Amino acid sequence: MTQKAQTTMPTDRTDAFIVLTREGAKLIADSTITAGGINLRYASVSDTYIVHSIEKARNTWIQADILRKFTALRWNDTSHVGQWMNLASSDLHLHHLQLLRRPGTAIPYEAFRAMVPGVRDPSTGLGLLISYASDLDPQLRGAGASEFAGWLIERDGVRLVQIAVEPAILGLDHLRDHWPVDLLASTSIMLVGCGSIGGAAAQALAAYGIGNMHLVDPDRFLWHNTVRHVLGPESVSRHKVDALKSRHQQRWPQQNVTAHRLDVVDDVHHIRPLIDTVDIVPCTADGIAPRRVVSHLARRAGKPAVLACVLDHGSLGEILRLRPTPRYGCLLCSRQYLANLGAIDTEADQELDYGTGHTHQPMTAIPPDLHLIGTLTAKVAVATILESRHGDHTQRLPGEHAIIGLHPANNLTAPFDLTHTTDIHWATIPPPRSACPTCNPTSLK
Numbered sequence: 478m479t480q481k482a483q484t485t486m487p488t489d490r491t492d493a494f495i496v497l498t499r500e501g502a503k504l505i506a507d508s509t510i511t512a513g514g515i516n517l518r519y520a521s522v523s524d525t526y527i528v529h530s531i532e533k534a535r536n537t538w539i540q541a542d543i544l545r546k547f548t549a550l551r552w553n554d555t556s557h558v559g560q561w562m563n564l565a566s567s568d569l570h571l572h573h574l575q576l577l578r579r580p581g582t583a584i585p586y587e588a589f590r591a592m593v594p595g596v597r598d599p600s601t602g603l604g605l606l607i608s609y610a611s612d613l614d615p616q617l618r619g620a621g622a623s624e625f626a627g628w629l630i631e632r633d634g635v636r637l638v639q640i641a642v643e644p645a646i647l648g649l650d651h652l653r654d655h656w657p658v659d660l661l662a663s664t665s666i667m668l669v670g671c672g673s674i675g676g677a678a679a680q681a682l683a684a685y686g687i688g689n690m691h692l693v694d695p696d697r698f699l700w701h702n703t704v705r706h707v708l709g710p711e712s713v714s715r716h717k718v719d720a721l722k723s724r725h726q727q728r729w730p731q732q733n734v735t736a737h738r739l740d741v742v743d744d745v746h747h748i749r750p751l752i753d754t755v756d757i758v759p760c761t762a763d764g765i766a767p768r769r770v771v772s773h774l775a776r777r778a779g780k781p782a783v784l785a786c787v788l789d790h791g792s793l794g795e796i797l798r799l800r801p802t803p804r805y806g807c808l809l810c811s812r813q814y815l816a817n818l819g820a821i822d823t824e825a826d827q828e829l830d831y832g833t834g835h836t837h838q839p840m841t842a843i844p845p846d847l848h849l850i851g852t853l854t855a856k857v858a859v860a861t862i863l864e865s866r867h868g869d870h871t872q873r874l875p876g877e878h879a880i881i882g883l884h885p886a887n888n889l890t891a892p893f894d895l896t897h898t899t900d901i902h903w904a905t906i907p908p909p910r911s912a913c914p915t916c917n918p919t920s921l922k
C-alpha cells in the first residue's frame with residue numbers, strides 16, 4: 478500500500494488502538510520540547526495505529542524502530558500525522574481515567590482546548606493526540622491511570638483511544654518476584670528424544686526458564702510428524718533437534734540450546750561426558766534401549782533422570798523419576814519389581830514404536846495427550862531441580878512413578894489399572910536390587 482500521509486482519520490471507529498514502543502515512549506519522555514508531531518502507521522486489519530516516528534526536537538524526527546519479531550506491528554496500510562504533548566500536571570489523565578470508566582462519553586472540544594492549550598484544531602476531520610504526564614500523581618497511577626494517554630479529537634467532542642506502551646520488563650523477568658528465574662537460568666538439562674512428547678517438554682522447559690538445554694535426537698522431522706509435534710510444516714526434512722533449536726532461539730532467545738544429532742545408544746561415548754555437565758536428564762525417547770541407556774548413564778553420573786512415555790496405544794501416560802540415591806533403584810530395578818507384581822511389561826510395550834507411522838503400529842496417541850505428558854515431564858524435571866537444589870518444598874512431588882489416564886481402557890493390572898481420564902496415580906519405586914549392575918557401584922560399568 479502507499480505511504481500517503483494524512484492529517485485526518487476516519488471518524489467511525491470505536492475500537493481504535495495505539496501502540497507505542499518503548500523506544501517511542503523514551504523519545505517523547507527525553508525530548509527537550511514539550512510538544513511535537515508523531516507519525517503513525519495504520520493497520521486496518523487490526524484497527525491499530527503504531528507510532529513510527531517522533532518529532533523529538535523542533536523539525537527533527539526520529540524513527541522508533543520496531544523489532545522484526547513484532548510482525549503485526551510492522552503491518553501498515555497508510556501513514557497519519559498526530560501530535561504528542563508533555564503535560565505539566567496530571568489533571569488530563571484524571572479525565573482519561575474517568576472516560577475510561579464511562580465508555581461512549583466525550584469531553585466537549587472547547588473544554589478540552591481550555592485544558593490543553595496548543596492542541597491542534599482538527600477542523601472538519603479527526604486529530605490524534607498522545608499526552609504524556611511525566612509526573613503522574615501516584616494516587617492516579619494506583620487508580621489505573623498511566624503516563625501516556627491517547628485522544629481522538631473532533632470538533633464535536635474528544636474521546637479517548639486506548640494506548641498500549643511496551644513495558645520496560647519483558648519475558649521471564651516478569652516472573653522474578655514469584656519464580657526462581659536466576660536459579661533456573663543457570664540450570665542445564667539434557668533432553669533425550671525430541672518427538673511429540675519431547676518437543677512439548679522442550680517448550681515447557683524453556684517457558685519454565687531452564688537456561689541451558691542439550692537436545693539429543695538423531696531423527697528428521699517428516700510429514701507424518703506434523704500432526705502431533707510442536708513443530709509445523711516449515712520444519713519438514715530438518716533434523717528435529719535443529720528445527721527445535723531454531724524455534725527456541727526465536728521464541729526464547731535468552732535460552733542456550735545445543736542440538737546434538739546423536740543416538741543415545743549408538744553414540745554413548747558422546748553422551749556420557751555430556752551427562753556430567755547437566756543437572757537432570759529427561760528422556761522421552763521411544764524404545765527399550767534408549768531408556769535403559771539413559772537410566773544407566775544418569776545413575777552412574779549421579780544425575781536424576783525422568784523417563785516419560787505413553788503406553789497401551791496411548792491410553793496411559795507414564796512418568797518415572799529416577800533419583801540416584803540408595804532409596805531408589807534404576808529403571809530395571811523398578812521394572813523387575815513391577816514384573817514380580819504381575820504388571821504388564823511396559824518396556825516391551827515401548828518397542829511398539831508409537832506414532833512413527835510404520836505399518837506394524839497404527840498412530841493411536843492423540844496429539845494433545847502427548848503434549849500433556851511432555852508438559853508434565855518438564856514440570857517433574859523442574860520440580861526435582863527446585864526441590865533438590867533450591868529446597869523449595871512447594872515443588873515436592875507425591876512419588877517417583879506416575880501413571881496418567883488419557884483414555885484408559887481399564888483392562889490392565891495394577892498400577893496401570895486407571896479407570897478415568899486425567900487420573901494421576903503416584904507411587905514410590907523400590908530401592909536398588911543388590912545385584913543390579915546399574916545401581917551397585919561395585920559392578921562393572
Ligand SMILES: [Zn+2]
Pocket residue numbers: 806807808809810909910913914915916917
Ligand atoms: Zn538398578
